[in-house]
Structures are given as structure tokens and as C-alpha cells.
Amino acid sequence: xxxxxxxxxxxxxxxxxxxxxxxxxxxxxxxxxxxxxxxxxxxxxxxxxxxxxxxxxxxxxxxxxxxxxxxxxxxxxxxxxxxxxxxxxxxxxxxxxxxxxxxxxxxxxxxxxxxxxxxxxxxxxxxxxxxxxxxxxxxxxxxxxxxxxxxxxxxxxxxxxxxxxxxxxxxxxxxxxxxxxxxxxxxxxxxxxxxxxxxxxxxxxxxxxxxxxxxxxxxxxxxxxxxxxxxxxxxxxxxxxxxxxxxxxxxxxxxxxxxxxxxxxxxxxxxxxxxxxxxxxxxxxxxxxxxxxxxxxxxxxxxxxxxxxxxxxxxxxxxxxxxxxxxxxxxxxxxxxxxxxxxxxxxxxxxxxxxxxxxxxxxxxxxxxxxxxxxxxxxxxxxxxxxxxxxxxxxxxxxxxxxxxxxxxxxxxxxxxxxxxxxxxxxxxxxxxxxxxxxxxxxxxxxxxxxxxxxxxxxxxxxxxxxxxxxxxxxxxxxxxxxxxxxxxxxxxxxxxxxxxxxxxxxxxxxxxxxxxxxxxxxxxxxxxxxxxxxxxxxxxxxxxxxxxxxxxxxxxxxxxxxxxxxxxxxxxxxxxxxxxxxxxxxxxxxxxxxxxxxxxxxxxxxxxxxxxxxxxxxxxxxxxxxxxxxxxxxxxxxxxxxxxxxxxxxxxxxxxxxxxxxxxxxxxxxxxxxxxxxxxxxxxxxxxxxxxxxxxxxxxxxxxxxxxxxxxxxxxxxxxxxxxxxxxxxxxxxxxxxxxxxxxxxxxxxxxxxxxxxxxxxxxxxxxxxxxxxxxxxxxxxxxxxxxxxxxxxxxxxxxxxxxxxxxxxxxxxxxxxxxxxxxxxxxxxxxxxxxxxxxxxxxxxxxxxxxxxxxxxxxxxxxxxxxxx
DNA sequence: CCAGTAGATG
Numbered sequence: 068x069x070x071x072x073x074x075x076x077x078x079x080x081x082x083x084x085x086x087x088x089x090x091x092x093x094x095x096x097x098x099x100x101x102x103x104x105x106x107x108x109x110x111x112x113x114x115x116x117x118x119x120x121x122x123x124x125x126x127x128x129x130x131x132x133x134x135x136x137x138x139x140x141x142x143x144x145x146x147x148x149x150x151x152x153x154x155x156x157x158x159x160x161x162x163x164x165x166x167x168x169x170x171x172x173x174x175x176x177x178x179x180x181x182x183x184x185x186x187x188x189x190x191x192x193x194x195x196x197x198x199x200x201x202x203x204x205x206x207x208x209x210x211x212x213x214x215x216x217x218x219x220x221x222x223x224x225x226x227x228x229x230x231x232x233x234x235x236x237x238x239x240x241x242x243x244x245x246x247x248x249x250x251x252x253x254x255x256x257x258x259x260x261x262x263x264x265x266x267x268x269x270x271x272x273x274x275x276x277x278x279x280x281x282x283x284x285x286x287x288x289x290x291x292x293x294x295x296x297x298x299x300x301x302x303x304x305x306x307x308x309x310x311x312x313x314x315x316x317x318x319x320x321x322x323x324x325x326x327x328x329x330x331x332x333x334x335x336x337x338x339x340x341x342x343x344x345x346x347x348x349x350x351x352x353x354x355x356x357x358x359x360x361x362x363x364x365x366x367x368x369x370x371x372x373x374x375x376x377x378x379x380x381x382x383x384x385x386x387x388x389x390x391x392x393x394x395x396x397x398x399x400x401x402x403x404x405x406x407x408x409x410x411x412x413x414x415x416x417x418x419x420x421x422x423x424x425x426x427x428x429x430x431x432x433x434x435x436x437x438x439x440x441x442x443x444x445x446x447x448x449x450x451x452x453x454x455x456x457x458x459x460x461x462x463x464x465x466x467x468x469x470x471x472x473x474x475x476x477x478x479x480x481x482x483x484x485x486x487x488x489x490x491x492x493x494x495x496x497x498x499x500x501x502x503x504x505x506x507x508x509x510x511x512x513x514x515x516x517x518x519x520x521x522x523x524x525x526x527x528x529x530x531x532x533x534x535x536x537x538x539x540x541x542x543x544x545x546x547x548x549x550x551x552x553x554x555x556x557x558x559x560x561x562x563x564x565x566x567x568x569x570x571x572x573x574x575x576x577x578x579x580x581x582x583x584x585x586x587x588x589x590x591x592x593x594x595x596x597x598x599x600x601x602x603x604x605x606x607x608x609x610x611x612x613x614x615x616x617x618x619x620x621x622x623x624x625x626x627x628x629x630x631x632x633x634x635x636x637x638x639x640x641x642x643x644x645x646x647x648x649x650x651x652x653x654x655x656x657x658x659x660x661x662x663x664x665x666x667x668x669x670x671x672x673x674x675x676x677x678x679x680x681x682x683x684x685x686x687x688x689x690x691x692x693x694x695x696x697x698x699x700x701x702x703x704x705x706x707x708x709x710x711x712x713x714x715x716x717x718x719x720x721x722x723x724x725x726x727x728x729x730x731x732x733x734x735x736x737x738x739x740x741x742x743x744x745x746x747x748x749x750x751x752x753x754x755x756x757x758x759x760x761x762x763x764x765x766x767x768x769x770x771x772x773x774x775x776x777x778x779x780x781x782x783x784x785x786x787x788x789x790x791x792x793x794x795x796x797x798x799x800x801x802x803x804x805x806x807x808x809x810x811x812x813x814x815x816x817x818x819x820x821x822x823x824x825x826x827x828x829x830x831x832x833x834x835x836x837x838x839x840x841x842x843x844x845x846x847x848x849x850x851x852x853x854x855x856x857x858x859x860x861x862x863x864x865x866x867x868x869x870x871x872x873x874x875x876x877x878x879x880x881x882x883x884x885x886x887x888x889x890x891x892x893x894x895x896x897x898x899x900x901x902x903x904x905x906x907x908x909x910x911x912x913x914x915x916x917x918x919x920x921x922x923x924x925x926x927x928x929x930x931x932x933x934x935x936x937x938x
Numbered sequence: 939c940c941a942g943t944a945g946a947t948g
Contacts, residue, residue, distance in 0.1 A: 267939095302939060333939040340940090369940040376941085404941040411942095440942045474943040481944090509944040545945045579946040586947095614947040707948045714948095768948095775948040 187227035190218045195231050198240055208240055212247050222248065222257035226264040233268035241268055242277070249290075258290035263299040270303025275312075278303040294320075294328050302334040310342025332356040333366050340373035346383060349374045365396050372405040381413030398429065404436045411444025416453075419444055435461070439472040446479050449769060454479055468499075474506045481514025486523075489514065503534070509541050516549025521558075524549060538569070544577035551584035556670035559584075560663060575601070579612040585665060586619035591686075593665055594619065595693065600661060602700075610705055613697050617711040620690045621682030621718035682718045687727055690715065694731045704735045706768060706776050713743060713779035717786040717823070725787065746784055746792040749919040758799075766803055774805045778821035785823030788918030793827040801828070812836060813847035818855030818891070822871035825854070827915065829875060834913050837904045846897035852876075852883060855891045879912050 194215050201207030212219075219225065225248035232241040245265040252258045262285035269278035282300045285291025297320040304313035317335045320327060327335075332352070339349045353371065356363060368391045375384035384406050391398060403426055410419045419441055426433055438461050445454035458476060461468065468476070473496045480489035489511065493503060508531045515523040528546065531538060538546075543566035550559035566573075578601040585594040594616055598608055697704070712732050716725040729747075733740035742761050745754030765773045777800040784793035797820075801809050806819045815832045817825040829852065836846060854869040869891065876883045876893060882903050883893040903909060 298939075305939090330939055335939095337939060364939090366940050373940070399940085401940045406941095408942065434941095436942045438942085443942065469942095471943045476943090478944060504943095506944045511944090513945065539944095541945050543945090548946060574945095576946050581946090583946065609946095611947045616947095618947070705947090710948055772948060779948085 186223040188218075188220045188224055190215060190220070191224040191227045194219065194224075195228055198228070198232060198244070199235060199237070208243055209247070212244065216251070222252060222260050225261060229261075229265055230268055233272060236272065238269060238272050238274055238277070241265065242281075245281070255290045258288075259285070259293045259296060262291050263293065263295035266296060266299035266303055270299060270306050273307055275303050275307045275309065292323065292325070294325050294331060297325060298328070298331040298334050301331065301338060305334060305338025305341050308342050310338045310344050313338035313342070326359070327356075327361070329361055329364060329367070332361055332363075333370055336367060336370040336374070340370055340377060343377055344374070346374050346378060346380055363394075363396070365391070365399060365402065368396060369399075369401045369405055372402065372409060376405055376409035376412055379409065379412035379414065381410040381415050381418070384409035384413075398431065400431050400434060400437070403431055404434075404440055407437060407440050407444075411440055411447075414444075414448060416441075416444055416448055416450065433466075435466050435469050435472055438466060439475050442472070442479075443475050446475070446482075451479060451483065470496075470501050470504065473499075473501060474504070474510060477507060478510035478514075481510045482517075484514065484518045486514070486518075486520075503531075503536075505531075505536055505539055505542065508536060509539075509545055512542065513545045513549065516545065516553075519553060521550075521553060521555065538565075540566075540571050540574060540577065543569070543571065544574075544580055547577065548580040548584075551580065551669075554669075556666050560666040560670070563662060563666065573601070573604070573606065575606050575609055575612065578606060578608070579615060581662060581665070582612055583615040584669065586615050586622075588669055589619075589622065590665070590668070591616065591619045591622075591689070593668075595689070596661070597665070598693075598696075607700065608702065610702055610708060613693065613702060614705075614707045614711055616693055617690065617708060617715065620686050620693075620715050681720060682715065682724060683720075684724070687719070687724050691727065691731070694734075698734070706765065706772055709736065709739050710775045710779040713776075713783045716743075717779070717782045722787060725783070743780060743783065746780075746796070747787055747789055747919075748921070749789065749792065749917045750921045751792055751795065751917070753921065755795075758796075762799055762803060765805075770805070770807070774800070774819055777805050778824045781827055782821045782823035785827060790827060790830075790915035791917045793823055794831055794915050797824050797827040798831055800824070801831075810835075812839060813849060814851050814853065816853045817868065817872065818853055820868070822868050825868055825872055826875050829872065830913055830915050833881065833904070836900070837910070837913065840901050840904050846901055848897045850883075850895050850897060850900055851886065852893040853891060854893070 194211060197211045198208055201211065225244060229241040229244045229248075232238070232244060242265070245261055248261050249258050252261065262281060265281050266278045266285075269275070269281065278300060282291055282296055285296060297316060301313045301316050301320075304310070304316060313335060317327065317331070320331070335352055336349055339352065349371065353363070353367070356367070368387055371387050372384050375381070375387065388398070388402070388406050391402070403422070407419050407422055410422060423433055423437060423441060426437070438457055442454045442457045445451070445457070458468075458472075461472075473492060477489050477492045477496075480486070480492060493507070493511075496503065496507075508527060511527055512524055515521075515527065524546070528538070528542075531542075543562055546562045547559050547566070550556070550562060578597065582594045582597050585591070585597065598612065598616065601608060601612075709732065712728055712735075716728050719725040719728065725747075729740060729744055732743060738757065738761055742754055742758045745751075746758070765776050768776070777796060781793045781796045781800075784790070784796065800806060806816075809816055809820075809828065810832050812835075815829065817828060820828060832852075836850070839846060852872065854872050872893065873885070875881075880903070881895075882899045883895045886892040886894045
């Protein structure tokens with residue numbers, strides 16, 4: 068074991084400086100958000116009280132209007148909120164990486180515009196009926212309009228018509244109607260009204276391009292330069308997720324001298340929420356609104372809450388809610404449902420339940436949306452019992468399920484692999500007249516795919532298309548991922564080709580799935596190329612993408628290139644002759660071919676690459692480049708990143724190589740670094756307090772994330788000879804129930820542990836039963852150590868656990884043997900083990916030592932502590 | 939101008 072101390076660079080403990088977010092912001096709430104964001108990035112040493120609001124989280128108006136800041140505990144609306152301990156730290160959602168990257172489902176087009184102030188005449192209704200009846204015939208519509216022209220009463224009637232046609236999806240008829248009306252309308256004002264109604268109708272249907280054309284025409288013709296026209300276009304862009312376009316229109320509106328009004332600001336804020344814009348940026352727009360004297364209303368706040376919900380910023384949402392109350396703005400069911408969504412996405416399920424229980428007192432009764440929000444929160448938190456119970460509660464309250472809540476229910480069953488129940492849900496949906504939609508199919512495809520039921524996957528995919536359902540990006544990426552994970556590369560390739568034919572654009576998730584599949588097959592270099600590729604495509608990789616790659620380093624033999632030099636030549640030969648075209652075509656052909664060839668290579672590989680599990684120097688250099696890019700793109704790491712780095716350290720051949728990786732860890736997070744490095748150097752006593760607080764953070768994660776971190780940390784310590792340090796970590800993990808039920812006197816269950824953690828644990832367990840023996844008690848007649856098969860375990864996966872334990876036991880001379888009927892179990896009998904433990908040399912073998920300790924000559928100290936291991 | 943559902947890393 069290499070044990071040269073690392074160079075001084077790694078021993079430096081300069082605190083991690085966060086340079087990404089400005090600290091000094093003039094505004095109260097914004098300041099709070101900035102601080103929050105800082106804390107939310109990774110573990111930091113600055114702990115924020117989760118239950119008590121800090122002064123900076125005081126509602127902004129209280130701060131502004133010079134009144135005494137009102138802490139939330141005095142807030143009449145949340146009397147009980149402050150007494151609720153937060154279920155997870157505010158870091159948890161970010162860490163476990165549960166933040167959604169999905170934008171597709173947020174766009175449910177076609178929601179009807181409630182025509183509240185109906186100033187239209189009955190004639191308009193009649194025209195509508197006729198217009199609907201005459202199928203596709205443009206002339207028929209024209210004739211209807213002409214015949215009623217004299218009776219229709221101004222723009223109100225026409226607006227009603229085109230809105231209602233829009234609500235029925237007949238946007239072409241709506242446009243015809245609009246053109247007909249505008250041509251006949253003399254008043255600019257009314258032409259403007261018609262235009263904004265048309266734009267908003269098209270926006271509602273997701274026809275942004277058409278909306279834009281209407282807007283531009285109207286503006287060029289001189290009647291479109293209105294606040295309403297701009298607002299409608301902003302909203303149209305927002306609805307389709309083009310927040311950047313929405314903001315651009317917003318800016319150009321101001322430049323043309325128009326003053327945004329309440330509706331404009333609401334539309335912009337809403338667009339930001341749908342587009343996933345950072346909360347801080349949206350707050351800037353909100354501030355601008357206040358500065359310009361536009362008073363926010365309920366919808367403004369609801370839209371702001373929606374911004375929080377996307378990022379799971381439950382504290383900000385809570386503060387906004389209080390702020391609404393202070394401003395005297397009433398809440399409605401949207402307010403509550405959006406707040407609840409933010410709270411659920413932030414993992415605060417206990418708080419969510421309290422908020423929901425307080426709704427009836429405000430005469431706002433939870434509806435189907437409220438329930439499905441909470442259900443989804445529970446499901447994502449892994450509390451499936453609670454989720455399913457809520458469906459019963461809904462039944463009891465006679466709240467009927469709708470499409471979304473059925474899909475939510477169905478996806479729970481699909482994820483669990485409870486397919487009978489899933490298909491029961493399908494049947495029930497059908498009997499309610501709700502047909503399976505893309506979401507239903509995607510959930511089913513993912514569910515069946517993860518269980519390896521590919522026949523069912525194929526069947527469903529065909530059925531879907533037979534039902535005239537267009538697969539979307541999520542469908543394709545689910546299928547590609549599922550087939551790749553099942554090594555069905557030609558199927559995956561076929562789906563990919565179909566996806567390209569459908570003209571869809573890949574996104575970060577699809578790329579990440581592809582990258583992961585390359586990584587898992589040892590083609591790290593190709594994965595990195597694909598990473599460059601996606602960046603060039605304008606798709607921003609995220610932490611998941613990087614985690615896959617980091618995790619792959621050192622796992623394979625020397626990586627080789629999929630896209631060899633012959634590829635470039637080939638492209639050139641096939642390229643068209645025009646110089647300009649050559650360039651773009653090359654890119655396009657190269658892009659397609661690259662992925663297709665990668666699949667080809669994967670399909671051709673008979674066996675995965677030999678796993679040497681060693682990290683050559685070159686790979687260290689490669690991984691450093693990857694980290695560099697991650698910093699450049701300002702991609703925040705999470706626990707999984709840290710685990711991956713620690714695991715990479717365990718694959719290093721030398722302490723120096725590991726030091727380089729740890730240095731990267733230091734740049735990411737000083738606390739994780741401090742603990743890992745401290746334990747590695749044997750500064751055990753000095754950093755144990757820091758370690759405790761780190762473990763407190765890890766405890767907030769879901770169990771598999773937490774155990775993966777413990778496993779990674781222990782493995783690294785074990786690998787570098789810090790065996791007693793490893794043992795301390797492992798015992799801490801046991802104390803905190805990281806691996807569920809690990810041991811009893813008769814059985815040690817290692818199946819969720821990595822090999823280092825498991826070995827450290829074996830020592831601890833044997834020492835424990837040794838103390839039983841020396842207390843004079845009898846051991847159980849049968850003793851067993853479970854390693855499992857190493858297959859179903861996410862953490863181990865490669866089946867290294869069993870041989871490692873076997874070697875360890877053999878090496879110690881421990882009298883355990885593989886159980887004849889269960890190859891994943893080592894067994895022995897009480898008397899045999901007792902005899903072995905009583906042998907004079909056994910204790911010395913069992914006690915673990917660190918290769919490096921902080922205090923020179925502290926060996927006696929270790930020995931005196933031997934029998935006092937914190938079990 | 940406003941709410942809830944489906945896909946990737948450990």
C-alpha cells in the first residue's frame with residue numbers, strides 16, 4: 068500500500084469560496100434567496116435554521132414598510148408551521164438530485180379560456196354552431212360569416228367566435244374568422260383587441276409561430292402595438308416554454324415605449340416559471356414591477372410560487388405566502404396547490420400535510436389537484452403507503468380521479484413493478500372514459516422496461532402508435548434507455564432512428580442516458596466525445612451527465628475511441644460540394660453517425676470491457692479535464708458526485724493520484740473534503756465533530772444515496788490502509804441505520820455494503836461477538852454472514868463483495884464456509900467460532916489499525932481503545 | 939395572466 072503523504076496542496080484547508088453568487092444584494096427577499104441558494108448548493112459549514120425564520124426571511128413588505136418584522140411564528144396563517152420539524156434539510160432535494168428537468172408536461176395546451184364577461188350576442192353563438200358543423204371546408208365558413216356579417220355585433224362577437232373555435236382546437240377557422248373581422252373593422256382599438264385575442268388563442272394551443280406572425284402583422288399594420296398584444300405574445304411564448312423569447316418580447320415592448328401592466332408582468336413571471344428560470348432572476352422582474360408602481364395581485368404571487376415549486380424552494384414559497392397575507396391579497400385554490408407543490412418538491416411532506424389541513428378553515432377545500440400533488444410528493448419521497456392511502460381518502464371524500472391523478476396512481480404501480488394493479492388502473496380509467504395518453508404510456512413503458520419485460524414494452528409501443536398517439540421525447544428516451552440497459556442495442560438504435568425521423572430534438576436526459584450507457588460499457592472516451600457533442604448542440608449537461616462520466620473513470624481498461632479517424636474522412640467524401648453546405652452537413656452527418664456508430668459498437672461488443680478497476684495516470688488527466696469543464700459550466704455537484712469522486716480515489720494506484728482527485732473534491736465542497744481527507748490522514752479525533760455534521764447531512768438523503776456515500780468513503784479509507792478510520796465510519800453508518808438491519812448476534816448482512824465497508828464491518832462484528840464470548844455468554848448455534856449475490860445490489864453490482872469477504876475470512880483463519888444451499892452466505896457454528904475467538908492470536912487479527920495516525924507514537928493509544936469500539 | 943402526472947447518475 069502506497070503510503071507516502073500527499074503533497075502540501077491537499078493538506079491546505081482554505082475554506083471553499085463561493086464565487087458564483089453575489090452576496091450583497093440590496094433587496095431583502097432577494098438577499099434571502101441568494102443566501103439560500105448558497106446554502107442550497109452543497110454542504111456548507113454555515114447552517115441555516117430550518118424551523119425558525121432568520122431575519123432576512125421576513126416578508127419583504129414588512130421590511131419595507133418599517134413595521135416590526137413579523138416572524139412566521141406569529142403569522143396567523145401558519146400557526147403550526149414553525150413547530151413542524153423539517154423532514155429533510157433544505158439541501159436534501161438538491162442533493163438527492165430529485166430536481167425535475169422535465170418541461171414537456173408543463174405545457175398542457177388547449178385549456179379553455181373561460182369566457183367570463185361574455186358580451187357577445189346570441190347570433191355569435193349561432194354562428195359558432197354553424198362554423199363547427201361545417202367540417203374542413205374553408206368556403207363554408209366564409210359563407211357563414213358572410214351571411215351573418217350584418218348581424219354580428221362588433222369585435223366582441225368575433226372575439227367570442229375565435230376564442231371558442233380555439234377552445235375546440237379549430238385554430239384555422241379561428242384565424243379565418245380573425246382575418247375576416249379585422250378586414251371589416253375600422254377602429255384601430257378594436258382591431259388591436261381582435262389581434263390580442265387571436266394571439267392568446269394561438270398561444271393557448273401552442274401555436275407560437277402563428278401567434279408571432281399575427282403579432283407582427285398587427286404591429287406592421289399599425290394596430291398591434293398595444294400592451295395587450297405584447298402581453299398575449301409573451302404569454303404564448305411562456306406557454307411553450309420559450310421564456311427567453313418571452314423576456315425578449317417584454318424588453319422590446321418597453322423599448323417601443325409601452326408600459327407593461329399587471330397582466331404583462333404576470334405573463335412574464337409565468338413564462339419564467341414554466342421555463343425554469345432561476346428564482347433570483349424572476350425576483351428581479353418582480354422588483355422592477357414594484358419599482359414601476361404596478362401592484363402585484365393574487366396571480367402574480369401564484370406565478371411566483373410556481374417558480375419556487377419548480378426548484379423545490381419551499382422556504383421561499385412559504386415566505387411568499389406570508390407576504391401575500393401581509394399585503395392583504397387573498398389566497399385561492401391555485402395559491403394553495405402551488406404552495407403545496409413547492410413544499411412537496413422540497414421534500415417537506417409533514418409541512419405539506421399541515422398546510423393542506425389548514426385549507427378548510429379558509430374555505431378553500433382541497434381538490435383533485437391538491438390530492439395528486441401530495442400523492443406525488445409522497446411517492447417521490449418513497450412513502451408509497453401514504454400515497455396510496457390518500458387515494459382512499461379521495462374516494463371517501465368523493466373526489467373523482469381525473470386524467471392526471473390516474474396517471475400518478477398508475478406510475479406508482481408501474482415503478483413498483485405491480486403490473487396487475489397498474490393494469491387495473493388502466494381499466495378503471497377506460498371505464499371512466501379516460502383514454503390512455505402519452506404520459507400513461509410512458510409510465511408503463513418505463514415500468515415494464517425496468518423489469519426487463521421487453522415483450523410488453525414492444526407491445527405497448529405498437530399499441531400506442533396504433534392508437535394514433537405520437538410518442539414524444541420522453542417516450543423515445545425512455546425506450547432508448549430501457550433497451551440500452553438491457554443490452555438490446557439494435558433495438559435502441561432502431562428507436563433512435565425513429566426518434567430522428569420524428570424530427571424531435573434530443574435533450575439533456577436523452578444524452579445522459581446515452582452517455583451512461585457508453586460509460587457502463589467502458590467507452591468513457593466516447594462518452595466524453597458525446598458530452599462535447601451535446602454541448603455543441605447547445606444542450607447543457609447537468610450533474611447527472613457528469614456523475615455518470617466521473618463514475619466511469621478507472622472502471623475500464625484503456626478507453627478506446629468509437630469514432631475513429633476514418634469517420635472524418637468518410638464524412639468528407641459523402642459531403643455535398645458547396646463549401647458552406649459541407650460544413651453544416653458534416654456536422655449533421657457526423658452527429659447522427661456518431662451516435663449510431665456508438666450503438667453499433669455496443670451491439671458488436673460481445674462482452675463488456677475487461678474491468679481492471681485501476682486508474683492509469685492518463686485517466687486521471689482525463690478526469691481532471693472533465694472536472695474543469697464542470698467548473699466552467701458552473702455545474703453544481705451533489706452527493707452522488709462526491710461518492711463518485713471518492714470511488715475514483717479507491718481506484719487510484721497511488722496516494723498521489725488520489726490526492727489530485729481529492730483536490731477536486733476540495734474545490735467542490737470543503738466539508739466533504741475535510742472529512743475525507745482528515746480521515747485519510749488519520750486526523751481522526753480532530754475532524755470527528757465535522758464528520759458528525761456531515762453524516763447528519765447524509766442522513767437526510769434517501770437510503771440508497773446515503774449508503775452509497777458511506778460505502779464510497781469507507782472504501783477509499785480501506786483502500787489506503789486507514790482501516791480503523793473505515794471502521795469508525797461504518798459503525799457510524801450502522802448507528803444511523805444507513806444499511807437497514809446490518810447485524811444481530813447470529814447474522815451479519817452485508818449485501819448493501821461495498822467491499823471496503825463490508826470488510827470493516829466484518830471486523831467490527833467479530834469483535835462484537837468476541838465480547839459476547841468473553842462475557843461468558845453463549846453464541847447462537849448458527850452464525851452467518853450474508854454477502855448476497857452482488858447482482859441486485861446497486862452499490863456493489865460487480866460481484867466483488869463475496870470474493871472480498873471470502874478472502875478476508877480465509878486470511879484471518881475465521882472458520883466460516885460458504886453455505887451449501889446458498890452461495891451468498893458464509894456460515895459457521897457457535898462453538899467453532901467461540902473456540903476460534905478464544906485463540907490467543909485472534910484479537911490481534913481482528914483489531915484494525917490506520918496506516919497513518921495524526922499523533923506520532925500513538926499506537927499504545929489505539930491499543931488501549933481496542934475493546935471500546937463504539938458498537 | 940395561475941395548480942398536480944411520465945425519462946437519465948448513486
